[in-house]
Amino acid sequence: MLKVPKHQVAGHEAIGGNLGPLIDDSGRFYKPLQDGERGTKELAFYHSLSSDTRLPDRIRKFFPAFYGSQLLEASDGSGLRPHLVLQDLASNHLDPSILDVKMGSRTWYPEASDDYIQRCLEKDRTTTTVSLGFRISGLQIYENKESGFWKPSRKDVLNFTVDNVRLVLRKFVSSNSPVDSNMKPDCCFAHSVYGGPAGILEQLLELKTWFEDQTVYHFNSSSLLILFDKESLWEGRTPFAEVKLIDFAHVEEGKGVIDHNFLGGLCSFIKFISEILTDLNE
């Protein structure tokens, strides 16, 4: 029995007869193959990743598990369509707070058409992509049983300034309401979510070490997905906070060069996270 994911924060959504991903109850995520080269590229990437023996396990864990592709009735009623069968990343979490962070100071890739590059560049300049080396492209923050989630609109998220980003990364790990913009976030979950040996920062640093060396893939326009749930936190379960890599429709071969575009943005993001931890300690 396929259904629309409850915890999707970015990308096309299968709501109101649109084409979008579906999930089942067994923890699988069915992502419709995008038209043209994008779909083919993303499928090829997942296949290449699963057969890549050079990829150490400590890095493989950052990618959603891949179960091949499957023909399914598309959510927009357009008939059968191939879908990627992936791990449903939200299924391990109860009421997860989620950040989708599109990485890189450019979202275009060198071989793209002039027209495509100009359109991406325009968006990169009006969001924080150029200034920060990343942009938040979606998020939800769980508040409590009564209020549920704070999930700003796509338009609001696209308009985030550098200061908005700084604030949201604090709200993400705070106990006070994310809705009230005058309230200073208390960052009371920062140590347990961002910090510690299994926390987000350590995971990001592990990823960074890999990106300083790997010259196989260039992750153009891919995202970091950051998930944690307060329920696990309260029950003391680990790992309750995870970093995952998603969206590979524009992955290119590295041809012996590191992915300096992703890596630069990753270092910038790491600086923001570590600053929150440093501020707490002072």
Next chain:
Amino acid sequence: MLKVPKHQVAGHEAIGGNLGPLIDDSGRFYKPLQDGERGTKELAFYHSLSSDTRLPDRIRKFFPAFYGSQLLEASDGSGLRPHLVLQDLASNHLDPSILDVKMGSRTWYPEASDDYIQRCLEKDRTTTTVSLGFRISGLQIYENKESGFWKPSRKDVLNFTVDNVRLVLRKFVSSNSPVDSNMKPDCCFAHSVYGGPAGILEQLLELKTWFEDQTVYHFNSSSLLILFDKESLWEGRTPFAEVKLIDFAHVEEGKGVIDHNFLGGLCSFIKFISEILTDLNE
């Protein structure tokens, strides 16, 4: 007595009545202030740097010493013009081999005009700036007393491909002739120039550590200058290999964000250099 520098590999040159930098015999380099905002910005940067107490000495050594500004007769005969008075980086070296590496996967800065951005972008896409996160913008390699220097033309350097860059970084530390394009570079100076505790790689890694943390300056369109001389090498003098940062006409305030554009390119450059050392060890 001012004269035209012998070892300039990039930038405007004071030859044939053009406006360019001059040197004297005491090891000072007189750089004419560029017109408009550029000149003002570069002068302001040097002043701010010299009074910046946050800058650790291990980082300060990467910048040319700054002796203020001075009104001088410009090399193009246009009359008196303010000049930056800097350390002549080549003066410590006898017949230096020099690489000028313009850093970053973009040479424009976010606040620039659309027109300026488009012109930079065009050049960034046709050189290795976008693909590598840096481009070589000039070089000279000392061969021997008879042949002197190999100094490819500006046009040839601008046309360098990724493979050309890979090759040039090997030729830079080889004893066989850089001119012959069929000869495989022997990389026989790689260990002593790139490697070792005082070598180029260690210096680059020190710089990288700083760039992962500093949020004060964004070095748009600045260059790494890499110098060494075989004479010092043969005489066993150290440090014979130096990394310097130059060209600050487009430095912007970091405003609490790291310079991910420079840092990404630096990591990419580091990977190229460390690969040469790894290949030798295998």
